[in-house]
Amino acid sequence: MRTIVIGAGMVGLTCAWTLHRDGHDVTLVDPAPASGATHAAGGMLTPVGEAYHGEDELTAFLLASSRRYPEFVEDLAAHLSPGTPTGYVRSGTLICGVDAADRGHLADLHALDLRLGLHSEQLTTREARRLEPLLGPRLTCAYLAPDDHQVDPRVLAAALLAALRGRVEIVEDAARAVHPGGSPRVDLASGAALDADVVVVANGLGAATLDGDLGIDLAGVLRPVHGEVVRMLAPPSLAPLLTRTIRGLVEGRPVYLIPRGDGRVLLGATSREDQVAAVNTGGLHDLLVDAVRLMPAIREFSVEEVLARARPGTPDNAPILGATAPGVILATGLFRHGILASPLVAAVVAALVRQQGDPAGAPSEADSELLDLARCADPRRFASTPGKDTP
Ligand SMILES: Cc1cc2nc3c(=O)[nH]c(=O)nc-3n(C[C@H](O)[C@H](O)[C@H](O)COP(=O)(O)OP(=O)(O)OC[C@H]3O[C@@H](n4cnc5c(N)ncnc54)[C@H](O)[C@@H]3O)c2cc1C
Numbered sequence: 001m002r003t004i005v006i007g008a009g010m011v012g013l014t015c016a017w018t019l020h021r022d023g024h025d026v027t028l029v030d031p032a033p034a035s036g037a038t039h040a041a042g043g044m045l046t047p048v049g050e051a052y053h054g055e056d057e058l059t060a061f062l063l064a065s066s067r068r069y070p071e072f073v074e075d076l077a078a079h080l081s082p083g084t085p086t087g088y089v090r091s092g093t094l095i096c097g098v099d100a101a102d103r104g105h106l107a108d109l110h111a112l113d114l115r116l117g118l119h120s121e122q123l124t125t126r127e128a129r130r131l132e133p134l135l136g137p138r139l140t141c142a143y144l145a146p147d148d149h150q151v152d153p154r155v156l157a158a159a160l161l162a163a164l165r166g167r168v169e170i171v172e173d174a175a176r177a178v179h180p181g182g183s184p185r186v187d188l189a190s191g192a193a194l195d196a197d198v199v200v201v202a203n204g205l206g207a208a209t210l211d212g213d214l215g216i217d218l219a220g221v222l223r224p225v226h227g228e229v230v231r232m233l234a235p236p237s238l239a240p241l242l243t244r245t246i247r248g249l250v251e252g253r254p255v256y257l258i259p260r261g262d263g264r265v266l267l268g269a270t271s272r273e274d275q276v277a278a279v280n281t282g283g284l285h286d287l288l289v290d291a292v293r294l295m296p297a298i299r300e301f302s303v304e305e306v307l308a309r310a311r312p313g314t315p316d317n318a319p320i321l322g323a324t325a326p327g328v329i330l331a332t333g334l335f336r337h338g339i340l341a342s343p344l345v346a347a348v349v350a351a352l353v354r355q356q357g358d359p360a361g362a363p364s365e366a367d368s369e370l371l372d373l374a375r376c377a378d379p380r381r382f383a384s385t386p387g388k389d390t391p
Pocket of ligand 1: 007008030031039175206
């Protein structure tokens with residue numbers, strides 16, 4: 001089928017790649033590929049460390065996506081020049097608390113993980129420091145999540161773009177409007193128009209500003225949740241001493257350190273809803289102070305880059321993933337989990353495209369399983385949410 005994917009962040013790139021691998025004709029539309037939330041994201045693939053009460057279906061979705069990662073990156077690597085990195089690293093994650101309240105909170109998370117059958121092991125703080133010797137002396141608790149891994153989103157996005165170039169059409173223009181129908185149309189900012197059999201709307205927060213008709217009004221649903229990150233470089237003497245992702249809770253504030261294996265370390269991330277796109281001084285200050293409490297040695301690291309981007313947030317933290325109008329599929333609202341969730345989101349989108357190609361046919365057992373996992377992301381749960389034009 002002829003498919004148009006709007007947006008080349010991690011979600012659009014993985015959708016374009018998966019649809020191409022399924023044999024569809026793909027046109028990918030983005031004026032600045034991989035420049036949105038994907039550019040700042042940590043790339044933690046940590047469904048165990050990020051489980052929340054009341055979000056069991058979302059946790060199952062994220063876990064299923066994390067299990068797809070090895071096969072997804074292996075398939076991608078097979079289509080790249082030998083040695084091209086995908087950024088995927090199986091490093092495991094340590095989860096640490098700093099004060100008594102953090103210990104209580106993380107004990108609760110551990111109990112939830114065990115109830116959900118997730119792999120989480122309690123360690124003594126001494127055992128944690130034996131695994132990661134740069135951890136500070138004042139921890140109150142530690143847990144190991146051996147199946148929570150990481151990917152470098154910039155490296156993976158570059159690999160996906162490299163694989164897509166020459167295999168799909170990449171249009172460096174912005175989509176302005178989407179018109180559903182038997183042959184849906186996308187109007188571009190340049191004045192040109194594209195038509196196809198299916199349009200996949202995967203442009204993160206930009207989905208809320210598209211004209212035309214997406215079947216639901218996203219303006220009342222999507223909201224920007226900004227976050228700062230600091231990209232750092234550890235000195236050669238310290239770099240080998242930090243090998244796993246460290247997720248810390250410092251007086252209730254989350255902070256994480258992600259070592260990339262070559263001395264680069266990403267420190268993240270703040271979370272604010274003040275609508276300001278620039279880096280926030282207070283947020284940056286808190287991030288650095290909390291990171292030093294978790295790991296005093298980062299005072300010796302150098303800073304390479306500080307940046308902020310907005311996560312595409314939704315009211316219930318779950319994605320917006322499904323067909324909403326004839327020929328139109330939404331894949332947005334990935335909030336804190338877009339890098340982790342992308343392989344499964346793309347597989348669900350591929351199943352939805354198959355369904356559009358054969359509306360009368362029953363989905364295969366595999367597609368039924370995918371669509372079942374995506375129930376928590378059904379866009380129709382927001383069908384009656386007031387939008388920007390609703391009084
Ligand atoms: C600080 C921070 C840390 C994060 N850490 C993690 C993490 O550790 N793990 C994790 O899983 N997730 C993390 N996330 C969340 C993750 O980055 C997002 O969920 C994910 O990037 C969403 O991907 P996306 O492709 O939907 O959107 P984006 O990455 O924002 O990409 C949207 C793309 O659409 C394009 N676009 C916009 N409008 C248009 C238009 N009209 N036409 C065409 N193209 C358009 C943009 O140019 C952009 O390239 C983090 C996010 C932030 C901000």
